[in-house]
Amino acid sequence: MAASRRTETMEANRARLVSAARRAFAAKGFAAASMDELTADAGLTRGALYHNFGDKTGLLAAVVAEVDAEMAERAREAAAASPSEWEGLLAEGSAYIEMALDPEVRRIVLLDGPAFLGDPSQWPSQNACLDLTKQAVARLIASNVLKPVDVEAAARLLSGAALNAALWVAASDDPHAVLPKAVEAFRLMATGLLKDAKAHS
Amino acid sequence: MAASRRTETMEANRARLVSAARRAFAAKGFAAASMDELTADAGLTRGALYHNFGDKTGLLAAVVAEVDAEMAERAREAAAASPSEWEGLLAEGSAYIEMALDPEVRRIVLLDGPAFLGDPSQWPSQNACLDLTKQAVARLIASNVLKPVDVEAAARLLSGAALNAALWVAASDDPHAVLPKAVEAFRLMATGLLKDAKAHS
DNA sequence: GATCGTGATATACAGCGCGTATGTCAATTA
DNA sequence: TAATTGACATACGCGCTGTATATCACGATC
Structure with missing residues (x-):
């Protein structure tokens, strides 16, 4: 398998984003949840989010x-x-x-x-x-x-x-x-x- | 009844706003519908909207x-x-x-x-x-x-x-x-x- | 019927959030 | 070790909501 280090940190980041999104969406609802807060909560920025999930609804789909x-x-x-x-x-x-x-x-x-x-x-x-x-x-x-x-x-x-x-x-x-x-x-x-x-x- | 002229135009405006909102919400969905376009479509501005319905969700409730x-x-x-x-x-x-x-x-x-x-x-x-x-x-x-x-x-x-x-x-x-x-x-x-x-x- | 007050609507302003375009740096590969 | 790729960060523009202020017509009062 030997998931290269690059891909394994990427998956870890994805998981953290999804986890943070779950909390935010549950607490505030999808529309009112801020991507900036979301990603900061996960220790990342919106850059990671758009790279991994395309847009906000893509993140919702993952969650x-x-x-x-x-x-x-x-x-x-x-x-x-x-x-x-x-x-x-x-x-x-x-x-x-x-x-x-x-x-x-x-x-x-x-x-x-x-x-x-x-x-x-x-x-x-x-x-x-x-x-x-x-x-x-x-x-x-x-x-x-x-x-x-x-x-x-x-x-x-x-x-x-x-x-x-x-x-x-x-x-x-x-x-x-x-x-x-x-x-x-x-x-x-x-x-x-x-x-x-x-x-x- | 004698609805004074003031109140009857107000009700007419409310009806026009609700009507325009129906079309906009149905076409684009609530989140993507713009209040500016909405009200312009009804021949009014957002001023009338906030005065009559409080906020965007108030308009949705009326619709x-x-x-x-x-x-x-x-x-x-x-x-x-x-x-x-x-x-x-x-x-x-x-x-x-x-x-x-x-x-x-x-x-x-x-x-x-x-x-x-x-x-x-x-x-x-x-x-x-x-x-x-x-x-x-x-x-x-x-x-x-x-x-x-x-x-x-x-x-x-x-x-x-x-x-x-x-x-x-x-x-x-x-x-x-x-x-x-x-x-x-x-x-x-x-x-x-x-x-x-x-x-x- | 003239003046004043009220309130319905318009306008102007501030703040925020999304999406994109660009930059940067670490990790893989040869 | 040098080059390339790509994951992520940063910077920008645009639009949208909500509020604060301005205007103006209507109705009341004398």
């Missing part, structure tokens, strides 16, 4: 990709700990709802991401979260648990509903009291996709 | 309130034309999905609104759309059609899923081919809230 990947990883773990594929899908949804209580996730991925990078289904980061749900839905249709609904549509609706519910929970006066209500409503709605609802209720 | 009200009105019409309360709820959802195909609605209400004004459930405009759905859900629970789920949660999930589905439809390569799939998936998911799914399928 979003990182956070999105972390979310997908946690959702994967939640699903893996479930007794069935179907319970796994529900667990993914619940995991999304809980994760979105994190201000960083909410602000960067759910609000600024769509506004400045466009619709999540077309992000360069491939939207790992959405992809995960899509795979689960496809498996459940194949195994005859779900009705033969369009995979993309179902996945998009499920993850959209979960993340949207999370926005509501986070904005409420008493998030921890509201969270279980959101999770329950999500699980109910998801059962609408089941072929035989009784068998799983 | 969002206007568009949101129009959306709620159209959804109400769609629901009214339905044979039953339950079909009315589904019709509202479908209406949201179709309305979000309008670039103005998508950009202003679904993307920039949440990013710059915060979560829709706490908008000053009261979010007429959400409120409408909430009322429909409450009625359906009272008449024993829906399971006794939390009203806020269900309404938020339903409208969130619909609007999110719309984002996906609009971003797809062939929106008109994808639209019916989104509507079908939405209707399926909504049936998860039904007390007796078979009776309505």
